[in-house]
Amino acid sequence: MGSLPGVFLLLLVASVSLPSSPGVDAGKILVFPVDGSHWVNMNLLIQSLHARGHEVTVVRTATSWYVKESAPHYRSITVTLPEAISIEEEDFFVTFLGKMLEIQKEGASLFGFVKFYWEMLPSLSMIHQQASLLGVKMLENKTLMQSLRDTQFDMVLLDPGLPVGVLVAHELKLPTVFNVRWITSGEGHFVVAPSPTSYVPTSGNAVSDKMNFGQRVKNTLHYFFNTIIDKFLVCPHYDRLVERYFGPDVNFYHLLQGADIWLMRVDFVFEFPRPTMPNIVYIGGFQCKPSEPLSSELEEFVQSSGEHGVILMSLGTLVKGLPVEITSEIAAAFAHLPQKVIWRHVGERPNNLGNNTLLVKWMPQNDLLGHPKVKAFVAHGGTNGIYESIFHGVPIVGMPLLFDQFENCLRLEARGAAKVMDVTKLTRQNFLEALQEVIHNPSYRNNMKRLSSLHLDKPMHPLETAIFWIEFVIRHKGAAHLRTESYKMSWYAYYSVDVVCFLIAILLMLTAIVVGSIRFLCLRLCRRRKTKKE
Incomplete structure (x- = not known):
């Protein structure tokens, strides 16, 4: 039963690619x-x-x-x-x-x-x-x-x-x-x-x-x-x-x-x-779709991880890379993990790189996220990566860098599917602790799997x-x-400011009329009493 949603989605995507119907x-x-x-x-x-x-x-x-x-x-x-x-x-x-x-x-x-x-x-x-x-x-x-x-x-x-x-x-x-x-x-x-x-x-x-x-x-x-x-x-x-x-x-x-x-x-x-x-x-x-088989070289690297699995890291298409002092701390943390790491990295090679870490200039992100051995995704919080992670149910260690990435990561963190890091305060120790928490605490994967189930449950x-x-x-x-x-509409019409002012004016007018009428009646009554006394 677990494979049916993937097959169903594949058929739907394929139907979109069919030639025009009559x-x-x-x-x-x-x-x-x-x-x-x-x-x-x-x-x-x-x-x-x-x-x-x-x-x-x-x-x-x-x-x-x-x-x-x-x-x-x-x-x-x-x-x-x-x-x-x-x-x-x-x-x-x-x-x-x-x-x-x-x-x-x-x-x-x-x-x-x-x-x-x-x-x-x-x-x-x-x-x-x-x-x-x-x-x-x-x-x-x-x-x-x-x-x-x-x-x-x-x-x-x-x-x-x-x-x-x-x-x-x-x-x-x-x-x-x-x-x-x-x-x-x-x-x-x-x-x-x-x-x-x-x-x-x-x-x-x-x-x-x-x-x-x-x-x-x-x-x-x-x-x-x-x-x-x-x-x-x-x-x-x-x-x-x-x-x-x-x-x-x-x-x-x-x-x-x-x-x-x-x-x-x-x-x-x-x-x-x-x-x-x-x-x-x-x-x-x-943009999400079921994963396709990896190349033989990549599949061999993934399988070599054994029971520990694989961690992916990518900072998206718009950023070449972080400063080397930050990437070196990241590399040092990766080196202490039993998992294998596939890191999409373009730029100066980080120091402290472990034997378990593979640097690549490009990777089939969607296909890797759909692989059963992938345990976590270290991501900057771009929308494409976020939705691919949700689609495949992979929890995230968020490292937001620019623009909406902070908000994207917070939304996943609020749902218990991500752990968010402040890049400017990142050390090998706190980054390693964040990775271990996401990998070993089942709530992160369970929460992301729940989001995935909700995301896939659509009529189209x-x-x-x-x-x-x-x-x-x-x-x-x-x-x-x-x-x-x-x-x-003008702003005052959109927010009904003119209507509110009109109703307030009527209310004040009615109030004035009622108060004036009561005052007038009271004065007449007082005069009548005064006249009777005289």
């Missing part, structure tokens, strides 16, 4: 991806859409890191920018990580907080300024835009982390589908769904949904701070384009909020419960769900009936 017309899809690990997710969607018979065109820059110009499952439009977008440069994240680790070492002080944002905000603004130039290059290129119109695309699929595709979709008058978790202001829900800060953790604030008073104050301040950053540092780059090409009657944020379908890379097995909307479709873990595989809703938008030329128009 009831589904092949569509033409324009795609605006974000480079790096985000492209891994988008590329999987594109492959599945291509297998269904859809024609996919991907917009990329000439300096794109992962998005190749030629591929069998899409054609590309390459736009040359004056300078590369920073996130398309691999060294950008290595440099940025170094700065962030230095700041984290100083602790949670006001000075550290200021220094963090002093480093981050200019980089954030620069990335969006560079990305907005892609919109300028495309909208100014009349030949290109006419070619896009003549192609008669059915929809635009985009990652709104860099939302320039929203502007092009508006110019082409096409429905939009977001492949999303992160957006200009942080987590995507905050743009499209009610998000009470009393129990919905704000982007950048690593807390659970059960907050005490102090945490709720901090959460609210984070929300306002994120809003200010978005309004004054990020959106102005796109606001200028909207005013330049569409006039003052069009609002960039309204274009962002007006997407037809939000394919949210979230599963509530992992995410904390929160309000949602009809046009949000949850596809968390859509998340990838199949994503493809269905993309084709739904193609068939119906949008999904406006699922989209609320509340984002077009």
Whole structure:
């Protein structure tokens, strides 16, 4: 019985890859991806859409890191920018990580907080300024835009982390589908769904949904701070384009909020419960699949671990590696374990490396996580690795480094499926203790197995769900009936401030009338009594 869910999921994934059925017309899809690990997710969607018979065109820059110009499952439009977008440069994240680790070492002080944002905000603004130039290059290129119109695309699929595709979709008058978790202001829900800060953790604030008073104050301040950053540092780059090409009657944020379908890379097995909307479709873990056999060399190494098993370690696609003083402490801890270790490591070779540790530049992460001998996964907390671990039921030793990784690791820790380490305070001793706890305490694996069971118990595989809703938008030329128009309301109307003021005014008026009437009657009564006495 234990193998049935895996077989069932394999059949579902295979069904997504079948040619188009007679009831589904092949569509033409324009795609605006974000480079790096985000492209891994988008590329999987594109492959599945291509297998269904859809024609996919991907917009990329000439300096794109992962998005190749030629591929069998899409054609590309390459736009040359004056300078590369920073996130398309691999060294950008290595440099940025170094700065962030230095700041984290100083602790949670006001000075550290200021220094963090002093480093981050200019980089954030620069990335969006560079990305907005892609919109300028495309909208100014009349030949290109006419070619896009003549192609008669059915929809635009985009990652709104860099939302320039929203502007092009508006110019082409096409429905939009977001492949999303992160957006200009942080987590995507905050743009499209009610998000009470009393129990919905704000982007950048690593807390659970059960907050005490102090945490709720901090959460609210984070929300306002994120809003200010978005309004004054990020959106102005796109606001200028909207005013330049569409006039003052069009609002960039309204274009962002007006997407037809939000394919949210979230599963509530992992995410904390929160309000949602009809046009949000949850596809968390859509990239997960049953493991395939390992290469003979890798399988031999894994089997050599005997009864002790194997530990995996990977820091994802965006970071070359940690500073050597940290990796050497990690290596020393690994060397004291009876388990074998497969460590995806690119960069300076760490000191203290044990004979039980295999360094590789790349590893089949999903296939290894699905191997029965794998005991734990040392991970930075990227979304892809998190969901693959949940899918295969492998507990995690979390080492968050950047961005949402702190929040991701906290969510698993809150469910008892992970142990989280502070990289800046990591020593061989505390890291070894964390590894031993996760390996030998059965609660971590049992809790992750429970999450895995919940995650797999779905009527459709998340990838199949994503493809269905993309084709739904193609068939119906949008999904406006699922989209609320509340984002077009003024803030005072949205929060019913005008209604409350109106009702308060009526209440005060009625109170004044009642008090005035009583006072008038009392005065008349007093006068009558006075007259009778006289």
